[in-house]
Amino acid sequence: MSDTKDIDALIELMAKLPGLGPRSARRAVLHLIRKRGLLMMPLADQMGRVASTARECLNCGNVGTSDICDICSDDRRANGEICVVEDVADLWAMERSGVFKGRYHVLGGTLSALDSIGPEDLGIPRLMDRVVGETISEVILALNATIDGQTTAHYIADQLEHQVSVTTLAQGVPIGGELDYLDDGTISAALRARKKV
Amino acid sequence: MSDTKDIDALIELMAKLPGLGPRSARRAVLHLIRKRGLLMMPLADQMGRVASTARECLNCGNVGTSDICDICSDDRRANGEICVVEDVADLWAMERSGVFKGRYHVLGGTLSALDSIGPEDLGIPRLMDRVVGETISEVILALNATIDGQTTAHYIADQLEHQVSVTTLAQGVPIGGELDYLDDGTISAALRARKKV
Numbered sequence: 158m159s160d161t162k163d164i165d166a167l168i169e170l171m172a173k174l175p176g177l178g179p180r181s182a183r184r185a186v187l188h189l190i191r192k193r194g195l196l197m198m199p200l201a202d203q204m205g206r207v208a209s210t211a212r213e214c215l216n217c218g219n220v221g222t223s224d225i226c227d228i229c230s231d232d233r234r235a236n237g238e239i240c241v242v243e244d245v246a247d248l249w250a251m252e253r254s255g256v257f258k259g260r261y262h263v264l265g266g267t268l269s270a271l272d273s274i275g276p277e278d279l280g281i282p283r284l285m286d287r288v289v290g291e292t293i294s295e296v297i298l299a300l301n302a303t304i305d306g307q308t309t310a311h312y313i314a315d316q317l318e319h320q321v322s323v324t325t326l327a328q329g330v331p332i333g334g335e336l337d338y339l340d341d342g343t344i345s346a347a348l349r350a351r352k353k354v
Numbered sequence: 355m356s357d358t359k360d361i362d363a364l365i366e367l368m369a370k371l372p373g374l375g376p377r378s379a380r381r382a383v384l385h386l387i388r389k390r391g392l393l394m395m396p397l398a399d400q401m402g403r404v405a406s407t408a409r410e411c412l413n414c415g416n417v418g419t420s421d422i423c424d425i426c427s428d429d430r431r432a433n434g435e436i437c438v439v440e441d442v443a444d445l446w447a448m449e450r451s452g453v454f455k456g457r458y459h460v461l462g463g464t465l466s467a468l469d470s471i472g473p474e475d476l477g478i479p480r481l482m483d484r485v486v487g488e489t490i491s492e493v494i495l496a497l498n499a500t501i502d503g504q505t506t507a508h509y510i511a512d513q514l515e516h517q518v519s520v521t522t523l524a525q526g527v528p529i530g531g532e533l534d535y536l537d538d539g540t541i542s543a544a545l546r547a548r549k550k551v
Contacts, residue, residue: 161418163403163408163419164408164419166400167401170397171397174385175381175382175385176378176382177373177374177382181373185371185372185373187443188372190404197404198402200364201399201401202402203360203364203367205398206360207364207383207386207394208386211361220361220384220387221361222360245384246381
């Protein structure tokens with residue numbers, strides 16, 4: 158149907174978003190068409206604006222609208238701490254917690270022999286440069302507790318040995334977590350790292 | 355952070371789509387930013403294009419880019435059959451099956467005393483007009499097998515009695531369905547409507 162060609166093309170593009178399949182993309186597009194003025198127009202405008210202005214921070218890999226992101230250009234955050242994360246989503250999660258006041262380094266992935274992702278692909282040499290150039294005293298590895306994440310953490314810790322203090326996030330029972338629902342690995346990690354009350 | 359204001363605004367708009375929450379909206383926006391050229395730009399353009407051209411068919415309520423949709427203006431589909439559906443998504447589902455060759459009438463919802471949705475809100479008077487004006491011989495009620503859907507079906511069947519033949523979709527075991535996974539209502543409906551082999 159030539160009449161719905163544009164709508165079909167939009168559904169096809171929407172279905173490429175993570176978390177949306179063909180069915181939910183159709184539902185989303187119908188919802189958008191119903192709310193043309195209130196939602197679809199503003200969303201298209203905003204998406205076009207971000208598409209043309211968004212860029213990755215040349216220093217840390219965070220996304221923003223300038224070459225150096227707000228966090229990297231904020232002098233109050235130059236406290237000698239760098240938090241290494243896999244992904245911008247992890248950086249955002251750290252920021253939401255509001256506890257960390259230093260700067261970040263976004264790897265954009267993990268080391269993986271299978272996918273031939275090496276240290277250069279993750280900007281690890283750049284991290285080394287930053288540790289020297291920005292006079293960093295502590296590198297906090299906030300990588301996911303997956304095999305790839307922990308392999309990458311070990312590699313970075315190895316590289317930075319003797320240069321700077323390297324720490325990693327504590328592992329244990331999540332706040333609000335029920336033992337019954339936790340996996341064995343988490344319980345044994347929490348037990349091994351038990352603390353005196 | 356002023357730097358990410360635009361990105362935050364985009365996430366907020368994306369989170370209004372059905373099927374996306376704040377978390378999956380963030381993930382989708384990060385994915386878009388990573389694929390700025392390949393996906394985000396075309397999606398924003400296409401969304402803007404559809405937002406400015408999409409409209410509802412004045413005759414049947416289908417969405418398209420002209421005042422009268424392709425189905426309503428296709429003379430080969432004037433075979434005297436109107437299929438009544440709740441929603442445009444249902445119309446699309448019927449079209450994908452490729453079996454129905456008549457025209458449609460999209461109600462845009464179901465009768466609901468609780469939400470004070472009456473026959474006028476669903477364009478049921480317009481359906482009556484079409485039945486007379488387009489010399490319709492059969493009205494096929496393809497409404498959802500929910501309580502509201504079936505209430506609406508009964509109301510329409512009542513209104514059209516003596517004017518035209520009114521049919522409804524058969525109820526039974528879905529193709530590929532396993533009895534063990536079917537609800538009791540479907541099994542008893544299929545049993546009541548059993549056919550000679």
